[in-house]
Amino acid sequence: MKRSLDLIREILLVIESYEPERINRIQSISPRDFSGTEPQNWHHIKMLCDAGLLDVAGQPDMKLNYSIHGMTMAGHDFLDAIRDETVWDKTKQRLGNAGGWTLDLVLAVAKEELKRRLGLGFQEL
Known part of the structure; x- marks a missing residue:
């Protein structure tokens, strides 16, 4: 499954x-x-x-x-890292491009998306 x-x-x-x-x-x-x-x-x-x-x-x-x-x-x-719908959609999009995921990777990507949303200066990956 x-x-x-x-x-x-x-x-x-x-x-x-x-x-x-x-x-x-x-x-x-x-x-x-x-x-x-x-x-x-x-x-x-x-x-x-x-x-x-x-x-x-x-x-x-x-x-x-x-x-x-x-x-x-x-x-x-x-x-909390994946709660926001926009952050969630962007996280899933990035993970889909990777072709696989782990919970740690989901959390890391979601945190990056949250930081971007807060304007903490991350460049697009």
């Missing part, structure tokens, strides 16, 4: 919007909350947990449900 940058961003935005009491187990997050299929959604949630962007307790249960408490500081930083 391929990773989807848009689905990763969407999941983080939705989880950020939840009140803390709503996030106690992953099954409280409906697959209908996201644009992917149920298997895609759960796979991307697991990847976000594995990457340390979501705060999880323990191991998944037999149904692969996680106890999620929210996002980690790294998750919030990542989301």
